[in-house]
Amino acid sequence: MRIRISKLRTVAAAALIALGTTLVLPLPQAANAATTTDYCQSQCSDILPPGENGNATLAQILLNQTLGIEPSHAEDQLGPYANLATGYQTLTNSTISNFFNDSSFGVTSSQVASTETPRSDVTIVRDKATGVPHITGTTRSGTEYGAGYAAGEDRLWMMDLFRHVGRGNLTSFAGGALANQGLEQEFYRVAPYTEADLQAQIDYISANNGTRGTQALADAQSYIDGINAYIDASDSGRYFPGEYVLTGHKDSITNAGTIDHFKLTDLIALASVIGALFGSGGGGEVQNAVSLLDAQQQYGVTAGTKAWESFRERNDPEAVLTVHDGSSFPYATEPASPQGEALPDSGSVTEEPLLYNKTGSAATSTASAASAAAAVTSLTAQKTGMSNALVVSGAHTASGHPVAVFGPQTGYFAPQLLMLEELQGPGISSRGAAFAGLSMYVELGRGQDYSWSATSAMQDVTDTYAVQLCTDDYHYLYHGTCTAMEKLTQTNAWTPTTADSTAAGGYTMVVYRTKYGLVQDRATIGGVKVAYTSLRTSYMHEADSIVGFQMLNDPGYVTSPATFQSAASHINYTFNWFYVDSTHTAYYNSGNNPVRATGVAADLPVWGQPAYEWSGWDPVTNAATYTPAAQHPQSVDQDYYISWNNKQAKDYDSAGFGYGSVHRASLLDARVKKLVAAGGVTRALLVKAMSDASLTDLRAEDVLPDILRVINSQTVTDSSLATAVSQLTAWVTAGSKRTETSAGSQTYANATAIQTLDAWWPLLVKAEFQPGLGSDLYTALTGDLTIDESPSTAHGPTGSHAGSSFQYGWWSYVDKDLRSVLGDTVSGGLSQSYCGSGSLSACRDTLLSTLKTAIGESAATVYPGDTTCSAGAQWCADSIVQRTLGGIKHYNISWQNRPTFQQVVEFPAHR
Incomplete structure (x- = not known):
């Protein structure tokens, strides 16, 4: 799907690899960029197509659409990225720069393209090669202000889209195109937050994370101040993104109209999109139950259950593992005697309607099923698989230092969902990628003498509960009391604009919320009417992980594999995290894994009753007792690590089907294992292994x-x-x-x-x-x-x-x-x-x-x-x-199955 200027139906998209909880520590003060030593010594590289510049004025959009002229730095990383597919076979360490950017700290004087000081305590320098912002603050607030200002310069329109997707009102903002309808419907179904919900998440961070939580919110506010400063400057100077004119928010002649300022709750809305896309796992228990019942009907209960389990492959002995040293990390294992199962009557399951017309009755989407699916699949599908990592310990490299090639696979968009940046200031020293609108910290990248990245882990942190209905279809039994469901609504309406030729229209989205989560399906169990609800541990905690990312950017905190693993443990989304420095490699699986009641099967629906609730669960805050960090898959200095969204470790159940003898991670494992056996691994050899697998x-x-x-x-x-x-x-x-x-x-x-x-x-x-x-x-x-x-x-x-x-x-x-x-x-x-x-x-x-x-x-x-x-x-x-996602388009490139943002790193020295 391509969105042209004549019908600009802006497709909105994801946000941060966002965020997990707690730690009360004083914040160390790091040296600023002037005294920062770069221990990578020109051996760190990265790439992020199509280019860093994601904003374009109306004139630039028209030139692109009519003559194919690209704004500066909008497309300059696409060619090198594409060319690796045919150039990797002859790659050497010295030619890595033909396909990746130098990701060293700072900019040499001869490579400075521009310098600006949006506030007296911060300077933003952009390099000639890529236009990446290198942000140096003399104060922490100034550093974050600069990060926000640079984010506005590079991604303002996209950030505005994000916050509307997160609130379920994209069509009201950008028009009623099928793509927009599909997106807002998809995300509102799983994260229908009210403004009070968004504020409650901010309050939770403040109340539960001590000094670091307070600092994180201060950082976020300074970041927002920077975004708003850019909005004001671009508005008065008339160089704001041209999409605001094309969608009717600004008048190109009079400059009438407004671009709304950002606020803290906008960041939570952005984070909720990422929560749905990249950082969740589990769910699907009703579909699992349907297939189990069909298996039992086909073969009988005993044989059918055995057949179903063989397709489930929950702990397949032939599966490729990230932690392959034999270590066991039991989680979500199959109970010997399942308790509380709530399997539906055959044929009784119906999906809960989302759309309602003006009369209040259920309505069919104005976007056809096929059109809506096509509109959202490029975004929502990313939650089902992204990112890879290849990490080799120094014992098997030519230099004796670890080597890594890793990055997130977040899809391909114009502009890209991620943006590049360097941050240098008190308590912050990093360079890498962050989701637009949440770039107060680098989320995947490098510090002074270490680098980190992530892949989606997708372990089961989402459960389905069956709640018995009482009185009518909108009341349910909670702890023995008939309780009303909370009705959450979002009404959207749109009128045609210059960029949107759809007819005027609108609808109301409705989601019903219970103590046990959001209603997804309805059915009967033994003839009794029930609603099936979905509850994930990150719901109402979309931004808690901000503390973990703060730690990863803090050179005073991350000094070793152990401190890296500690930082990653504060991230409540389901990710596999990888680390290298000059001596060590490390791995850690993050996520708030709930402690389930004894006998509860994680992959099937259970009754919404006290006996089957998560341990320590508070229905008001949706906080619970989580498995301790020591029980998460983790490792230090294994011979090598690979990850391509595969099974993490023995006995650790990756939610869902498909983790058997053949997995795409097999392509990486076979190649890296061969390199390790031969020894003398270099950056070039590891890139070649990755690229060979990607084709x-x-x-x-x-x-x-x-x-x-x-x-x-x-x-x-x-x-x-x-x-x-x-x-x-x-x-x-x-x-x-x-x-x-x-x-x-x-x-x-x-x-x-x-x-x-x-x-x-x-x-x-x-x-x-x-x-x-x-x-x-x-x-x-x-x-x-x-x-x-x-x-x-x-x-x-x-x-x-x-x-x-x-x-x-x-x-x-x-x-x-x-x-x-x-x-x-x-x-x-x-x-x-x-x-x-x-x-x-x-x-x-x-x-x-x-x-x-x-x-x-x-x-x-x-x-x-x-x-x-x-x-x-x-x-x-x-x-x-x-x-x-806006007005600028690019050429298509040959297929490669590789991360969107990717790093190649080898640190020869350490602090």
Whole structure:
């Protein structure tokens, strides 16, 4: 989807990797930039496409749309990022700068592009190469003021969108486009906060975090002051973002209209978007219950439960682990005797309506289901998978110092959701990336002699409760008393503007809130009416983690792996955190993991009754007792760490399905393990391993060989099938890559084999599993885990043109099933064989019949085309699009499955 100037339906998007709790410590005063030593010694690099500049005046937008002229630094990081796909094979340490920026502290005098002093206690210097703001404050308040001012300069329009998405009123602000409707509906359903709720979260930080909490709020206020100062300056100078004119908020002739100032509650609203996108895990218990019941109906209770558990793969012995030294970190494990389960009556589950018309009755969205899904998938899908990390200890590197290549995969947007910055001031010394509008601290980046990054962990911190209804559909039993649900509403209306040609319209969104969380579904249990609610530990605590990020930016606090892990433990969102300095590496899994009642199964709904509540849970604040830091997966100086949203450690249950023998993390693990075994790892070698994995089709590398073994168990006599098998074999032999024949060719090597697998995979999976599972159970399990997520599939959770691929699919199921049919030893296998009912010959027939169908499909059928690509355009179907969030657009680039912001670091020295 591309948003053009004629119909600027601004798509809003995410915010901070935001934020966890408590610690009362005096804040040490660090040296300012003038005396800061950079211990990375030019061996730290980063990249963030398309460019640092995310603001454009009306004139710049018109020039871009009509002539393709880019504002300065709006696109200068896109080319180097894209070029790694064809340039990585010959990469050396000395050529890393061809594909990454130098992320050293400071700017040499010859590289200063501009210097400004928005207040007497802060200076913002921008470099010529990238336009990144280097902010130096003589006071802490000045440093944060400068951070806010620079954020306004680079992302004001996007920040304004964020705060409206977080409040569920995007359409009222930016128009009634389908994209806007889909976004505000998606986020309001999971975080429908009132202004009082937003203020309560600020008050909670102040009351529960001592000195650091007080300082964090002071930092945030200075940051907001800086944003507002830029709003005033750009308004009076008429260089504010042109999107304000295009959406009717400002008049280009008279300058009439206003750009509202920011306030603290806006930051909480921004953080709530990130809470939904990147920092949550769990949920889906009702869907799990539906598939479990279908399995029990298909096979009987005992056999059905066993079958369901085999697909659940909650502790698969073949899964790739981040902590692979055998350490066990039990969490959310399957109880021997489940208590309090609240499974719905078959066929009784209905989703709670969100939209209501003017009469107060439930209404259908004015955005079609397909259009709404297409509008939001590029953002909301990121919560299902993002980011990777490759970290090697000094014992296995050429220099003897640890090496890391890591970063978050936050999607591709114009402007980017993240922004780059350097912060230097009392108690702050950092450089890296932060979400626009929440950049008072660097969230992923580096300090003076250490660097850190994160991947989404997604462990289960969200539970579903069944509350029994009483009186009517809007009262429920709470501790034996019939209690009214709280009705939360947001009414939006829009009228056409210069940039929005949709007809005038509007609707009211309604969410019902109980003590046990937000109503998501309704059903019956034993004929009794219930509402299913969703409760996550980060709800009403979207910004608590501000203290953890404050610590990560504090050179006086982070001095070792232990202090890094302590800082990360104050982040209440579910992330895997990685650390390197000149001597050590470390890992820590963050998140407020609730202590569940004995016997409660974390992945199925339970009754909303005192016996099944979280330990220490306070329904007023939604605070509870959380598992102690020592019980979270963690490690120091393991030989290497990899993460690509995979299972963290033995016995630690990653919420949901898909953590089995084949996972996209397998691509990283195989390559880094090989490097470590050889020794002498360098930055260039680790980047090459990452890039090689980023261009590989997971299905082709790790599953297709098993498929071909089954087929080749007999001679293929059909000439067309023999040709297809030969092409697929050649592709596997060549490395299973989806890469161009040459740079810029926009044509894939092994193109026919790639098209064949793209067409074949969904046919193969259905034919392999549906006969044995039955139609109902097969459909239910595909609701738990989508079958495919190749780069070109718009039906997968990531959507098309989003880069991120192969996080979710039935790779492991096919792998285990076919190995079983072949007679291989399979640890943690499925409860029965499915392909050909276990017969090798019958399985082979199934594979060949579906292959015959696949090779008969045209390119236009496999790659049906969209607003970016014509039907049948294979390379284009895979390509990455910088989805426009404003008026500036960019070219699409060749597919790479890699982080959006990425660091390459090796520290040769330490304080």
